[in-house]
Amino acid sequence: MKHLDVAGYIGLPFREKGRDRQGLDCWGLLRMIYRERLAVDLPCYTEEYLSTRERDEIARLCGQEKTRWDEVPRGQERPGDAVLLNILGRPVHVGVVVEPGRFIHVMDGLETCLETYASPKWERRVAGFFRLRPEAGNPTVPQAASGPAGTNDVDRE
Numbered sequence: 001m002k003h004l005d006v007a008g009y010i011g012l013p014f015r016e017k018g019r020d021r022q023g024l025d026c027w028g029l030l031r032m033i034y035r036e037r038l039a040v041d042l043p044c045y046t047e048e049y050l051s052t053r054e055r056d057e058i059a060r061l062c063g064q065e066k067t068r069w070d071e072v073p074r075g076q077e078r079p080g081d082a083v084l085l086n087i088l089g090r091p092v093h094v095g096v097v098v099e100p101g102r103f104i105h106v107m108d109g110l111e112t113c114l115e116t117y118a119s120p121k122w123e124r125r126v127a128g129f130f131r132l133r134p135e136a137g138n139p140t141v142p143q144a145a146s147g148p149a150g151t152n153d154v155d156r157e
Contacts, residue, residue: 003099004037004079010104012112019044026094027061029106030082033096038080040132058092069130077129083117084127091127 009032015023024032027045034040045061072081083103085093095105098114106112117126 001079004033004096006033006037006096006098006104006114009033009112010114012106014106014108014110014112016108024106024112026105026107029104029112030094030096033104034080034132042132056090059090063091066130069132072129072131074126074129078131080131082130082132084130085122085125086127087125093125097129 009029012021012029013023014025015028016025017028018024019028019031021032031042031044034042043065066084069082072078077083077097077100079097079099081097083095083097083105084091085095085105087093093105093107095103095115095117097103097117101116101118102114103117104112104114115122117123
């Protein structure tokens with residue numbers, strides 16, 4: 001797959017613990033894309049933290065979740081891989097690689113958008129790329145995973 005079709009996710013609003021199109025946090029977006037585009041059901045985790053501002057809890061969850069994923073060397077990431085990002089020095093933010101060099105994500109104060117992870121804004125924050133182990137996901141939705149990348153590119157610096 002050369003790119004992941006995420007056009008239908010661009011512009012969705014941020015919402016604490018959001019898990020639907022009415023609003024999402026970063027894990028909610030990753031979870032929705034994995035379910036709808038990659039036919040993989042990921043854990044919800046909404047009961048595991050009170051707010052996305054609880055960086056210690058989010059970092060703990062990221063560490064716990066990483067046991068189901070294989071780290072991918074930079075330059076070998078591919079569409080559908082997760083990108084883990086440091087915010088204020090902690091690995092607490094995730095996005096999904098759409099095509100080499102670009103990812104989709106959502107954060108407080110920012111709608112779902114595409115950005116370049118090699119940009120000055122994000123490059124130093126990339127904590128790693130991760131690919132879900134095949135045995136870690138369970139198929140749920142038989143839907144095609146490839147198609148043209150979204151055209152609503154928002155690269156905010």
